[in-house]
Amino acid sequence: MNYLIQQAAILGDEVQDVLIVDGKIAQIGTIEATDDVQVIDAKNLVLLPGLVDTHTHLREPGREDAETVETGSQAAALGGYTAVHAMANSTPVADTAGVVEQVYELGRQAGWVDVRPVGAVTVGLAGKQLSEIGAMADSRAAVKMFSDDGICVWDPLLMRRALEYVKAFDGVIAQHAQEPRLTEGAQMNEGEVSSILGMPGWPAVAEESIIARDVLLAEHVGARLHVCHVSTSGSVEIIRWAKARGINVTAEVTPHHLLLTDELVRTYDPVYKVNPPLRREADVQALRAGVADGTIDVIGTDHAPHPSESKDCEWGAAAMGMTGLETALSIVQHTLVETGLLSWADVARITSTVPAQIGRVADQGREIAVGQPANLTLIDPAARWKVDPSAMATKGRNSPFAGMELPGQVRATFFHGHPTVLEGKLATPRSANA
Amino acid sequence: MNESSVPDVSRTVLTGDDIDRVLTRVAFEIIEANKGTNDLVLLGIPSRGFPLAQRLAQRIAASAPGDVDPATLIGQLDITMYRDDLRHSTTRTPSPTRLPAGGIDGKVVVLVDDVLYSGRTIRAALDALADWGRPRIVRLAVLVDRGHRELPIRADHVGKNLPTAKSEKVRVHLEELDGKNEVIIEGAA
Amino acid sequence: MKHLLSTADLTREEAIAILDIAEEMRESGTRAIKKLPALRGRTVVNLFFEDSTRTRISFEAAAKRLSADVINFSAKGSSVSKGESLKDTAQTLLAIGADAVVIRHPDSGAPARLAATDWIGLPIVNAGDGTHEHPTQALLDAFTLRRQVALRNGTNPLGQGLDGLKVAIVGDILHSRVARSNLWLLKTLGAEVTMVAPPTLLPVGAHSWPCTISYDLDAVIASGIDALMMLRVQGERMNAAYFPNPREYSRYWGLDDARLATLDASGAQTLIMHPGPMNRGLEISSAAADSPRSTVLDQVTNGVAVRMASLYMLLSGDLI
Numbered sequence: 001m002n003y004l005i006q007q008a009a010i011l012g013d014e015v016q017d018v019l020i021v022d023g024k025i026a027q028i029g030t031i032e033a034t035d036d037v038q039v040i041d042a043k044n045l046v047l048l049p050g051l052v053d054t055h056t057h058l059r060e061p062g063r064e065d066a067e068t069v070e071t072g073s074q075a076a077a078l079g080g081y082t083a084v085h086a087m088a089n090s091t092p093v094a095d096t097a098g099v100v101e102q103v104y105e106l107g108r109q110a111g112w113v114d115v116r117p118v119g120a121v122t123v124g125l126a127g128k129q130l131s132e133i134g135a136m137a138d139s140r141a142a143v144k145m146f147s148d149d150g151i152c153v154w155d156p157l158l159m160r161r162a163l164e165y166v167k168a169f170d171g172v173i174a175q176h177a178q179e180p181r182l183t184e185g186a187q188m189n190e191g192e193v194s195s196i197l198g199m200p201g202w203p204a205v206a207e208e209s210i211i212a213r214d215v216l217l218a219e220h221v222g223a224r225l226h227v228c229h230v231s232t233s234g235s236v237e238i239i240r241w242a243k244a245r246g247i248n249v250t251a252e253v254t255p256h257h258l259l260l261t262d263e264l265v266r267t268y269d270p271v272y273k274v275n276p277p278l279r280r281e282a283d284v285q286a287l288r289a290g291v292a293d294g295t296i297d298v299i300g301t302d303h304a305p306h307p308s309e310s311k312d313c314e315w316g317a318a319a320m321g322m323t324g325l326e327t328a329l330s331i332v333q334h335t336l337v338e339t340g341l342l343s344w345a346d347v348a349r350i351t352s353t354v355p356a357q358i359g360r361v362a363d364q365g366r367e368i369a370v371g372q373p374a375n376l377t378l379i380d381p382a383a384r385w386k387v388d389p390s391a392m393a394t395k396g397r398n399s400p401f402a403g404m405e406l407p408g409q410v411r412a413t414f415f416h417g418h419p420t421v422l423e424g425k426l427a428t429p430r431s432a433n434a
Numbered sequence: 435m436n437e438s439s440v441p442d443v444s445r446t447v448l449t450g451d452d453i454d455r456v457l458t459r460v461a462f463e464i465i466e467a468n469k470g471t472n473d474l475v476l477l478g479i480p481s482r483g484f485p486l487a488q489r490l491a492q493r494i495a496a497s498a499p500g501d502v503d504p505a506t507l508i509g510q511l512d513i514t515m516y517r518d519d520l521r522h523s524t525t526r527t528p529s530p531t532r533l534p535a536g537g538i539d540g541k542v543v544v545l546v547d548d549v550l551y552s553g554r555t556i557r558a559a560l561d562a563l564a565d566w567g568r569p570r571i572v573r574l575a576v577l578v579d580r581g582h583r584e585l586p587i588r589a590d591h592v593g594k595n596l597p598t599a600k601s602e603k604v605r606v607h608l609e610e611l612d613g614k615n616e617v618i619i620e621g622a623a
Numbered sequence: 624m625k626h627l628l629s630t631a632d633l634t635r636e637e638a639i640a641i642l643d644i645a646e647e648m649r650e651s652g653t654r655a656i657k658k659l660p661a662l663r664g665r666t667v668v669n670l671f672f673e674d675s676t677r678t679r680i681s682f683e684a685a686a687k688r689l690s691a692d693v694i695n696f697s698a699k700g701s702s703v704s705k706g707e708s709l710k711d712t713a714q715t716l717l718a719i720g721a722d723a724v725v726i727r728h729p730d731s732g733a734p735a736r737l738a739a740t741d742w743i744g745l746p747i748v749n750a751g752d753g754t755h756e757h758p759t760q761a762l763l764d765a766f767t768l769r770r771q772v773a774l775r776n777g778t779n780p781l782g783q784g785l786d787g788l789k790v791a792i793v794g795d796i797l798h799s800r801v802a803r804s805n806l807w808l809l810k811t812l813g814a815e816v817t818m819v820a821p822p823t824l825l826p827v828g829a830h831s832w833p834c835t836i837s838y839d840l841d842a843v844i845a846s847g848i849d850a851l852m853m854l855r856v857q858g859e860r861m862n863a864a865y866f867p868n869p870r871e872y873s874r875y876w877g878l879d880d881a882r883l884a885t886l887d888a889s890g891a892q893t894l895i896m897h898p899g900p901m902n903r904g905l906e907i908s909s910a911a912a913d914s915p916r917s918t919v920l921d922q923v924t925n926g927v928a929v930r931m932a933s934l935y936m937l938l939s940g941d942l943i
Contacts, residue, residue, distance in 0.1 A: 187731075190827055190828075191827065191828055192828035192831050193828070194826070194827075194828060195826035195827060195828025195829055195831075195832070196803070196828065196832075197731055197732065197755055198731040198752075198753055198754035198755030198756065198800055198803060199731050199732075199753070199754075199755070200754075201826075201827065203827075267735075267739070268731075268732030268735045268736050268739070269736075269739070309708060312708075312710060312740075313708055313709055313710060313736070314709050314728065314730045314732060314733035314736050315730055315731065315732045315733070315736070316729065316730030316731070316732075316733070316753065317708075317709070317730065512647075514661075515651075515659040515660065515661040515689075516659075516660055516661075520661055520938075520939040520940070521938075521939060521940065522940075523940060524940045525624075525640075525935070525936055525939045525940045526939075527640060527643055527644055527647075528644065528647045529647075530647065530650065561660065565654075565656040565658070565659075566654070566656070
């Protein structure tokens with residue numbers, strides 16, 4: 001089946017028609033519809049390259065009660081994603097070629113997005129021994145991003161070795177920056193709110209000190225470093241300084257850290273419990289400014305679904321994490337486009353082009369040009385919708401935006417030329433044999 | 435403006451002078467029923483029962499042989515904790531209960547209140563009294579009995595019988611608390 | 624008043640109303656028949672997820688003195704680790720026929736979650752949640768202080784706040800729910816508060832609190848204060864490097880015999896308060912704990928009265 005997208009504003013700019021034939025962009029311009037082509041009316045819609053998430057938790061294998069590769073992929077497609085990096089903290093941990101190939105295969109069979117498994121840095125995420133990075137890189141999953149996310153690679157010597165070792169495989173270490181001793185028992189950001197609520201606090205320095213150390217290590221050994229979910233203004237300043245020195249570091253921010261603050265924790269509602277924690281308004285503003293000036297390179301959702309019993313309880317007993325795939329683009333529009341900080345072309349850069357580069361995903365995040373694979377997202381910036389977790393594709397009901405009205409809605413997602421989402425709803429998956 | 439076909443009126447049923455005369459008669463009735471002033475204790479139920487008990491005590495002490503200090507005759511019995519309608523009305527702060535030095539065991543206790551209506555206040559007072567001691571006899575003196583009893587309770591000494599409609603309100607004003615002395619009825623005529 | 628979760632939620636009028644009702648409740652405890660029928664037929668559940676015999680007994684006595692029935696439920700540790708969630712436990716109690724829940728929990732905010740969700744619709748009294756609040760402790764502390772000052776001045780405490788009184792709270796402020804509840808209530812009632820502790824035991828955000836902060840106990844005592852509230856300090860905290868060892872802690876922040884002597888010599892009328900249980904020799908010396916300035920036992924007596932007042936406030940007037 002071929003598709004003709006009519007009158008879309010490409011990257012929010014020039015309005016053109018785009019013809020998709022056999023999974024590729026065949027023509028861009030003013031195109032007559034023919035009988036063998038399905039027409040998609042894209043008047044007033046913005047066309048972006050398919051979104052690529054650097055940071056998702058698909059929970060399978062091991063926690064299928066929370067999410068499966070299939071339901072997570074469906075959520076991703078609805079959010080406009082055509083590729084996601086699935087973090088390694090599954091059960092068993094993705095620290096061998098066997099597990100990453102299993103996750104890769106599940107993604108292929110599901111057929112909604114490219115699932116790019118992330119390999120663990122250390123065996124079992126225990127932080128003691130490097131995992132088989134080479135085997136994972138050479139497997140069918142072709143892993144390029146390695147992360148112990150959920151846990152910090154804390155041992156400085158081990159982090160140094162990991163940074164050095166991945167160079168051989170053109171890989172990148174994605175660090176979850178959290179000094180474990182400074183955050184023992186921590187429940188929320190350490191600050192004025194935590195002192196009043198009587199909650200053990202998570203100081204900003206626990207994140208910043210690790211980032212400072214890691215950028216210097218990366219400089220010393222000449223390696224690539226990616227920093228997951230940056231959450232503090234201090235972290236933004238350290239990364240800015242590192243880039244000015246020419247250090248090869250990229251940084252990611254979640255949608256929720258661009259909007260929500262620790263004031264929400266006063267409700268004691270565990271839907272706001274997340275790692276890294278929600279910080280102050282000053283941090284939210286610094287993160288937005290960091291995205292605007294390029295210090296922060298990409299949006300990573302850190303989509304973390306949990307079963308309801310892990311959130312329907314008292315704060316101390318609750319799991320950490322928020323869902324995000326289906327709300328990410330709307331939050332980006334709300335916090336960055338509507339505030340005048342970014343254009344749609346910038347949005348394409350931070351949600352598609354650069355994430356694909358970091359993960360070395362060759363056929364994603366490409367230019368919208370003839371000959372390129374048709375991984376595309378159509379959104380309606382003028383639409384408004386109310387967030388209803390029970391209506392989402394993800395199994396997780398833990399969205400901190402529940403009940404909010406958000407701008408911008410994904411109308412269609414094309415995955416290698418096949419529409420996974422049409423008219424704002426899930427369509428069909430792409431066959432694994434295509 | 436609230437349009438009702440019948441205007442709200444209030445009428446005075448007892449003036450300050452009427453109250454004085456009535457209390458004088460009740461005081462003598464109390465002495466007569468008790469055949470004197472021995473073992474007599476007047477317990478006023480807050481808020482307005484207490485000033486009434488004080489006035490009765492002054493009159494009783496004045497006509498007793500010898501020097502009787504009215505203060506030894508009176509006390510205050512708070513019934514807030516014994517009400518049967520605690521869940522149905524706003525939370526009330528209790529007042530202190532003060533008993534005369536001789537206590538109430540074996541005494542003739544006369545409960546004093548301003549208005550006798552459903553009888554529930556007096557029922558609560560009887561329960562409260564039981565927790566404080568064991569009087570020999572308990573009697574009830576009220577300034578006004580307005581009828582509509584919901585329990586088998588009756589007053590031994592009544593200042594004035596006032597037939598009322600349930601929709602009416604009886605308001606007792608005493609100088610000690612309200613700056614004036616009168617009993618008025620408010621409500622549709 | 625639907626719940627009693629935090630003293631920060633109380634207006635000055637509400638706080639004084641509770642203290643005034645507590646005066647009457649206290650008085651009833653001196654009679655031959657100490658029981659009042661106000662909560663007859665109601666069932667109060669003590670839901671204690673943390674060991675605490677003293678507070679639980681105090682609430683039990685309070686409920687029973689108001690003729691309520693009491694059910695005690697103890698579960699140690701976080702509910703999830705025991706296999707039954709807080710939600711299920713709470714709903715089981717509702718199904719049994721509870722009319723009010725008194726809850727003590729190791730997690731800050733657990734009573735607030737119970738109150739905010741639709742798991743149960745009952746009035747909730749926070750008997751201590753994590754390091755967040757312990758409102759009835761603050762109320763009984765304020766009651767004790769108000770009463771002592773009135774006795775000293777020969778005035779009537781009813782209707783009064785704590786205006787102009789100077790109070791110092793000394794000890795492990797960081798981990799103390801008593802310190803937080805006391806701060807909000809003391810300020811609402813018009814008192815001035817100073818917090819005294821080593822820097823490691825003060826939360827980072829405390830500098831934005833409505834109180835003065837000092838590391839120097841002697842200077843604070845010398846400045847003239849009406850009450851010293853000593854907080855329990857756990858000796859084991861030295862293992863997380865909050866202070867070098869208990870001896871150094873006592874030397875700088877303990878109410879030891881030397882400081883007691885200074886107080887006595889100065890002729891000040893400073894009261895010594897402690898929520899208990901006390902670590903004699905660590906934050907407070909035996910002599911100080913037993914001195915005539917100490918209100919420790921009064922605080923325990925007043926605790927029952929204040930808890931009676933709290934239960935009465937929550938359970939009366941609930942059908943309107």
